[in-house]
Amino acid sequence: MESSSRNIYKNARDAAGFTQERWATFLGVSVESVRLYETGRGLPSDEVVARMADVAAMPVLCYWHLKLKSGVANDLLPEVDVVPLPQAVVQLLVEIKNFRTDLDELLIIAADGLVDETESDRFLQILDRLQTLIRAAIMVNYAERGAE
Numbered sequence: 001m002e003s004s005s006r007n008i009y010k011n012a013r014d015a016a017g018f019t020q021e022r023w024a025t026f027l028g029v030s031v032e033s034v035r036l037y038e039t040g041r042g043l044p045s046d047e048v049v050a051r052m053a054d055v056a057a058m059p060v061l062c063y064w065h066l067k068l069k070s071g072v073a074n075d076l077l078p079e080v081d082v083v084p085l086p087q088a089v090v091q092l093l094v095e096i097k098n099f100r101t102d103l104d105e106l107l108i109i110a111a112d113g114l115v116d117e118t119e120s121d122r123f124l125q126i127l128d129r130l131q132t133l134i135r136a137a138i139m140v141n142y143a144e145r146g147a148e
Contacts, residue, residue, distance in 0.1 A: 007037070007038050007040060008064045008065065008068070009038050009049075009052065010037075011061075012052040012053065012056040012058050013052070015057065016052075016055050016056040018055075020034045020035065020038075027048050027051055029044070029048060043065075043068065044065075046062075046065070046069075049061060049065045050062060059142060060080065060082055060142040063077070063080060063138075063142065064080075078131060078134060078135035079135070080135065080138050080139055080142055081139065082142055083139060083143055083144065084143060084144045085143040085144060088136070088139045088140045088143035089140055091139065092133075092136040092137055092140050094136075095129075095132055095133040095136040098129065099129055099130065099133050102125075102130075105126060106126050109122065
């Protein structure tokens with residue numbers, strides 16, 4: 001997560017260009033709540049995070065918040081960084097190209113509806129590659145799109 005070096009909620013406030021006081025007023029929470037969010041001692045509600053993401057023009061904040069809030073989501077969802085759109089698209093295309101060779105094997109493995117002992121290791125490798133492809137697709141969704 002790109003945000004790991006700093007608090008994601010502080011990153012959003014900085015992106016919006018707000019002081020803690022103005023941010024708190026805008027979000028309808030106390031300044032103390034903002035401080036708790038920014039020090040990692042409290043989590044904002046989903047509704048507050050949605051407002052933060054909207055004002056900061058930072059939709060990935062909702063994704064990062066979900067990963068912070070839910071251990072299950074953190075385990076299931078890939079880490080996602082925000083990169084420029086051209087970089088994200090190129091990464092996705094590379095992953096699609098790489099996955100094409102795995103796709104034929106996946107079809108053969110899945111054809112009988114079973115993953116037997118001889119197929120198990122290769123199936124897990126293909127699933128790992130699929131996760132990499134999914135991560136690349138999500139990164140396109142949250143990529144920096146430049147001036148709008």
